[in-house]
Amino acid sequence: MAVPLDTLTPPHSDADRHPAPPPEAGPARPTEATSAVPPEAHHAMPPEAPLAMPVQDLGAWDPRSGHRPARPERRPWLARAFVFGGAALLTAYGALQMYEVVSVSGGTTALQYVLLVLFTLNFSWIALAFTGAILGFVVLLRAPRHKPLAGALATRTAVVMPVYNEATARTFAGIEAMRAEVEATGHGAAFDWFVLSDSTQGDAWIAEERAFLALRERLGPEARLYYRHRAKNHHRKAGNIGDFVSRWGASYDHMLVLDADSLMSGPCIVALASAMEADPDAGIVQSLPLIINRNTLFARVQQFAARIYGPVIATGLSAWSGSDGNYWGHNAIIRTRAFAQACGLPDLPGKPPFGGHVLSHDFVEAALIRRAGWSVTMLPTLPGSYEESPPSLIDVAVRDRRWAQGNLQHSGIIGAAGLRAASRQHFATGIAGYVASPLWLAQLVVGIALVLQTATIQPDYFSGDSGLFPNWPRFDPVRALQLFGLTMGILLAPKLLGLLLALFDGPVRRASGGALRLVLSSLIETLLSALIAPIAMLIQSGSVFQILAGRDTGWNPQRRDDGSIPFSDIVRRHRWHMALGLVTGVAAFAIATSLFLWMSPTILGLVLAIPISWASGQLAWGLGLKRLGLLMTPEERDPPAVATAAGSLARRNAAMGLDDAPALAAIHADAHLAAAHALMLPPASPRSRGAIDPDRTLAAAKLAEARTLDEATAWLSPKERLAVLHDRPLLDRLKSLS
Template structure:
C-alpha cells in the first residue's frame, strides 16, 4: 500500500492510539483490582475510561508530531505537499480579506490591517486583494465610534470596503456567508481574520500560493500563535499552548491529511465550494450553531473538497483573553457550541471521519465533567471505606501516566525546542526557554483543574437553559479585584476545600495524590487576581519569562490594548464573547 495512502496512515495511527489507551487502562485496573472493585470504583473506572481516548489521542498526535518536527527538513511541507509546489510572487487569483467586527476597539483593529495592506503593496500584490470590514455591531454608540474610526481608514485605502448588517443573523458564520452571497464577485479565495488577528504579507501570500498549487483544496488552516502580550495570564497560557499546538497540529495533519480542521480565522478558503456547501441551517430547536468552523470544514469534506492544516507559526497571530474571567467565559461559549454537535451526527452525506472530528470536539469538553466526577467519586469511595486495599504507588503511576498523555503535545513541543538549538535561540536560548516552560507548567498545574471544574459546572447547567450568549469580547488588559474574583470563584474554592478535607481525612498519601488537583481550586481567587496584576506582568516581562520569538525580535510590538473601559456584567466583570 502506498506510503501516502490515507487508509494506511489512519490505520497505523489508530493502532498507536489503541496501544496507548490500553496501557492507561491496564495501569488503572492494576491499581484498582487488589481487594476487589467496589461499585464506586467501577464508576471511577467508567469516568476515566471515557476520558482515555482523548488522552491517548493527545499522546499519539504528540509522538507523531515530534518525530516529524525533529526529522523532517521542512515539517510543514511534510504534511502539506502543496506547500512544496507553491510558487512565490504575486498570485494570479483575487482574494478577499474578510475581517469580522462586533463592538471592537478600532484603534487596535486597524493598524495591523494597514501594515498588511502596505506589505502586500510592497510585494506588488495589492491589486490581488480586496479588504472587507464586516461589522455586526449593534450598539448605537459603538456603531458611531466604529464608523468614525473607519472613515479615515477607507480614505487612505480606497480599495477597502465597510459593510454593517442591521441584524447579526447567524453570528459570525452568517456574517461571512452574507458577504459571500451579496458582496464578493470576482474573488476566487477569501481569507478570514478576527478583529484580533495579525497576519504578515508573507503568510497571506503563502496561503494563496498553496491554494493555487492544489485545486482540490477547499480550506487551508494555518497554525495560530499568541500575539506578544503584556498581561501575565495570556503570556503564560499561550507560551505552553504554542508548544502544544505545534506538535499536535503536525501529528494530526499527518494522519488526517485532506480531512483537516478549520478554526474560523487565519485561514484561506475557496469561495465557490464554501458558498455552495457551508451554509449553516438552524438546529432542530431553532438555535444557531455557535462553533461553526468545524461544521463548515466537515461540510466541505463531505462534498469532496480537501481541508488541510499548515502547521507553521510564522506570520499568523491572535490575541488571547487578557485575564482568567474572559478565558473562562470564552470556554463556556466554546463548550456550548461543541455540545451542539450531538445534533449533527445524522446529517446525510457526512463522512465517518467528519463524525469522528465532531466527536473529538465534544470529547474536548466532555472530559472536564468526567474528570471532576471521578475526583468526587474517589473522595466518596474513600469516605465510605473503599479503596483500603488500593496500592497507592500503582495508583500514583496510573494518574501520572494519564496526565503525561493529556499534556503530551505541550511536553513534545518543549522537547523540540530544547533539542533544536536554532529554534531555542529564537526564545533567547535554552535556559531562557526552560524558565518560561517551568513557569508555564506551574501556572497550568493550578489553572487546569480550575478550568475543568468551571467547564463541568457550566455543562451541568447547560441542559437547564444556561447560555453564554454572543456578546462583545473584552480584549483590553485589566486588573481583577479581590471582590470580583471572590464573587466569581467562591464555588470553586469551596469545592476545593471540601475535597481536600475529605482526602486529608483518609491518609497523607491520599492527600498527596489529590493536592495537585485541589490546590488550583483552593487558590482560584488569588490565581485570578495575581495573573491579572500589572506588577506580576511587569516582573515577568522584565526578566523575559515566557517571552515569545515575536516579543524578542527587534522592534516587535507587545500587545497592549488601550480600549475604553468595557461594559460591566454580573459580578462586576466585563461581559465577554467571541467572534
C-alpha cells in the first residue's frame, strides 16, 4: 500500500496555508539512492483519516452535547457509602481521640489545635485508603477471575506506543513481541501498530528509524506496522496522541495506548478490544499493569508491593468508581471517536508550573470523557498487562517531580464545569497524595515544638485567672499510644489484606516462594518502605515547595535500565536529608527521650538516606534476595511468554547495535537509510521572509566549511545536528562529505 509523500502532510500544516515552496526547498528529487529505498519506507504511515478534535471549554458544558448512554447507568452507591462514609467515621473517631490526647490538661493551646488539624487531615488520607482496601479485599474474595470475551472482532484498533528518547532495542522488541502474540490469537487483522516518536535527540530518532525499517523488512509488507516522528514535541505525550487522533483517528474504532515500557499479552489486548465492542457506552477501559523485569533492590520492592498489595487497592477503587473510573495513561483502550469528541486539552491560563499545557493529562482525559457521557471503567483482574518501574529511589524522585507538578496543576481543573463528583474525587486524591508529605512534615515540626514547649516553658503561676494549678501543654500518654497503634494498623492494613489474599491463593503463594517466604518478603518490604518513607516525604515536600515557588519541572526522559547512579550524585542529592536527620535526632534526644523514641523511625530513615538510596539501585542486593526466593512474584517465577520473547528480541536488537551508531554517521554510511529517512520527512514548509532558524543556519554554514564527516560531527551542536536531520538539502551536503 504505497502512500504518496504528500499524504504525510498534517491536515492543518503550513503547507496547506501557503503556496508550494520553490524547488530547492521542497522534497528531494528521486536519485539513485532514493530509487533503492526499501519498500517499507514508502508507507511509514497509512493514508491520513482526519478526525476533528476540538479544544474543550473547562468553564462551560452543555450536557446535551455529550453521548447518550444506550444502557441505564448503575451507580455503586453502597460501595461509595462504605468507602467514604467509613473513612469519614474513622476520621471523626481519630480526630476525637487526638483531641482527648491534647486536651488532658483541661485546656488546649493554639499550637495543639494546629496539631489536631494536621493530624485529622493526614488521618483522613490513610482512612480512605483503608476502607477502599477493605472493599477490594471483599470483592476479590467473592469475585471470580476475569474471563475474556470470546468471538471475532468486528472493529479496528490502533495500538499506539508514544516514545521519547527511549532505548530503541527495548521499544521495538516490545512491539514485535506483542504483535506476535496478537497474531497468534487469530485476531491480528483487527490491529494496526504505531510507534509515535517525540524524540528530541537525533541519535534516538535515527535509531528508531533503523529499527522500524529492519522490523518492517522482517515482517513483510502486510505487517501493518507504522512509524511517525514529530518535528516538534508540542504538548508532550498528550500532544503526540492528539496529533495521531486528529490525523489518522477516523480509520480506527479504538486505540490501545501503551508506554515505552509497556508489555501486554495477546489475550489481554484482544480482551480489551472485546470489552469495548461489548459495551457501546465504554469510553475507556483500563487494565491493571503489574511490574515485571525488575532486578535492583528498590525496583524489586516496588514489584513485590504492586503484585501483592496492588490488586486489593485497584479492585477497591474499581468497585466504588464504577463507570466513573480513572485512566493512568497507558495499558488502556480508548474509543477513538469519544476521545476526539471530548479530550482536546486546552492550555491552562498563566505560566508553568500551574499554567501552560496539562502535564498529567490522563486524569483530565478520563474526567472529560466521562463528562461527555462515556463510561470509564477498570478491569483489575484481567491478566496479561505489564509495565516496568524506575530502578532506584533517585530515578523515582525525578519522575515523581513531574507527577507532583501535574497533580497540583489539577487544582485549576478540579472545578471545571460538568465534571462528575467521582472525577473531582480522583483529582482531589491525586492532589492530596502530594500535599500529604508537607502536611506530615508540618505535623512532625508542630509535634516537636509542642514537646519543646512543654519541656522548657515555665508555668505562669500569676496569670491572673482563678485556677489553682498552672495551665501548660500536656498529653495523655496512654491515649497517645492507643492512637499511634490505631494509626499504624490503618496504615498497614492494605498490605496485610493483600498478603492474606496471596496466602489464600495457592498458585500465587507457591509462585511467591511459599507461605514462609511470602510473609518474610512482606516484612522486608514493610521495613524498607518504612525507612524510605521519610526520605520520600522530604523529596515530595521539596517538590511541592518548588512548584509553589513557581519552578517548572520540564520533561526529562525516564531512565529504565538497571545501571547504578554514581555515588557522588547520591551524596549530593541526599546530604541535606542526612543532615536534617542528625539534627532532628540530637534535638529530640535533648528535649525528651520519649520524643526521640517516638520519632526514631523517621530519624533513622533520614540519617541513613545516603546508604539507603545507594542500596536501592544495587543489582547485587536485589539479585541476592532473588536467589534466596525473597520478594518473588508469580510473574518472576514463571515469566509471561510476551516478556520472555521481548527480552530475547531486545538482546538481538542490542546485538545489531541499533542504539550505538551516531545519527549522522549512520546516515552517512548507509545510502538506503539516508534515502528512507528523507522520504519519511514531511514536506518542507516555506520560510517566511526574515524568519531565520539559527540552528539550521549555523548547521548550513558549518557543513559548507566541513570537508569530512569527522569535522562536521565535531563542529555541530546537538541542536544543529537535529536541524541537519530535518533538512533534505543539508542531508545531501552531509552525504557528500568524505
